[in-house]
Amino acid sequence: MTTPVLVAVAWPYASGSRHIGHLAGAYLPSDIFARQQRIIGNEVLMVSGSDVHGTPITVRADAEGVTPQDIVDRYHSEFLQQWDQLGISWDLYTTTGTSNHSEVTQQMFLSQLDKGHIDRRKSEQLFDEEAKRFLPDRYVEGTCPHCGSQDARGDQCDQCGKTYDAIELLDPRSKMSSSTPVLQETEHFYFRYSDFNQPLGSFLEAKQGWRNHVINFAMGWLREEGLLDRAITRDLDWGIKLPVDDLGEGKRIYVWYDAVIGYLSASKEWAESRGDPDRWKHWWHNPQARHVYFIGKDNIPFHVLFWPAQLMAVGKDIGGEELHLPDDVPANQYVTFKGGKASASRGVGMTIEEGLKRFQPDSLRYALAANFPEQADTEISIEEIARRVNDELVANWGNLVNRVISMTHKTCGGAVAKPGTYSEEDVSLLEFVDRSLEESAGLFESVELRSALRKGMEAAQAANRYLNATEPWKLSKTDPERAKTVLYVALSAINGIRVMLSPFLPFSSEKLNEFLGEPEGWQRIQLPVGLPIPKPEPLFEKVEI
RNA sequence: GGCGGCGUAGCUCAGUAGGUAAGAGCGCUCGACUCAUAAUCGAGAGGUCGACAGUUCAAAUCUGUCCGCCGCUACCA
Known part of the structure; x- marks a missing residue:
């Protein structure tokens, strides 16, 4: 019996090059799993795409004097080329910049708004008058209200480790313009994640065989204080437009609400592209289907808590049936280099490009797979x-x-x-x-x-x-x-x-x-006598470093 | 600070519901072989399972304290 398997893979952020850690965390494991599932005869739908929204992209665009789309195009094409070189076997690799994705996102938004799971709230946020932009915490620095450290980040002080709200910072400075941000009132839509604490608890308790660190983390989060409602819109002009105009101009749906919707929108896009627009339902409206999400551990809350809540919140509004919730989220931990988390921006570790320059794709795949951080961070x-x-x-x-x-x-x-x-x-x-x-x-x-x-x-x-x-x-x-x-x-x-x-x-x-011949199922088949065998040629090259 | 995780042979890691004398791969030593990208195969050396205390007939495995490392802490996603 074949099972429809959705292989859902974390959406790489098109804000810069991805590194070996991302590869070992999500893209490679998902591909390996998908390939095996295909061989055993399951109906695999493997989707992902480049996440094109979010502040870092706009900031980078400003810094380089180009448009956000330029940044997105640059990295999206880099990713596409690398997936090809690495043999990542997507059924569809798209982006969150498609009109299809906007439509699906807006559809979900409207459904949840209609059901009362989204509401409007006002708050005061730091605003950079020079850059004319509201500042995410990460783009503010200042003096720590606890220990007085001079260059504390907007949300946490590296010196004393305490966390706080950016508006508590003494002497705040914008990282975009170095000007002093001012408090300004703004209104946003909030997703009422707190509506789903109970259902999420039941959802998670029913899960068997999930990796310890995944279930512990999620249950811990729920047990501590439960999910808080979060603003899902921002004062930006880069992002998905709101399907309602209640808040006036200059508001967009924010990236972490829409990015996870990509799994659904990409499934629809894939179905559309093969001329069978309802085919996505085979995975999303099918209780027999299996949805496996491949992500790094930093993404656990989004896939184990927020995304299931968002799915639950639409009820039967999309396609007339309830949407299939995640069945397994085998999040990988981190690959570390010299003890530290890989980070392309901080120059720790190796980018995918460097990896491909040094090693044959299969060799890189082998070595990383042998060291997948499935249980714990793994040094490489x-x-x-x-x-x-x-x-x-x-x-x-x-x-x-x-x-x-x-x-x-x-x-x-x-x-x-x-x-x-x-x-x-x-x-x-x-x-x-x-x-x-x-x-x-x-x-x-x-x-x-x-x-x-x-x-x-x-x-x-x-x-x-x-x-x-x-x-x-x-x-x-x-x-x-x-x-x-x-x-x-x-x-x-x-x-x-x-x-x-x-x-x-x-x-x-x-x-x-x-x-x-191609593998015929997950088995060894009889070798035909007389089959010609080509001359020996090494499958892999030895490498020198 | 809070939460989660980690600390097991030189290196990278497994150790399932506590119980035969603690495992694997690689490296190392010795030996065998020579078909093969000096690859392969066998044997062996090598660990007071971070420290201390406790529970138990029995602990790497449970409890507590401590030390060290990492991650998260909701506006990075």
């Missing part, structure tokens, strides 16, 4: 990646394929030879491979990708061990028939292992598919 470095590539990927899997193909040419004339009767060790190896396939399938279900990868590598190791034990290079002289059987078994093992590794290593797997 260029040396670690190179080590994983040279001492594991090349030495174990790459070498296995190479040595077997090479021997197939020397003793079987470059084609799969007819095997004789299997010995005990032959059967035992193939059973090991088949068992590994089963076990890795289970690990994929629980999104334990690191362990799933290990299963494949263990099988490759078993095959290497088998070769050392059977010594087909000697048999070819003493017992050619037996040598052919051994090589048949070894090729059969490879035929199973490559299925297991293919979600992780799409490019090199494609090379194997060229002669072994």
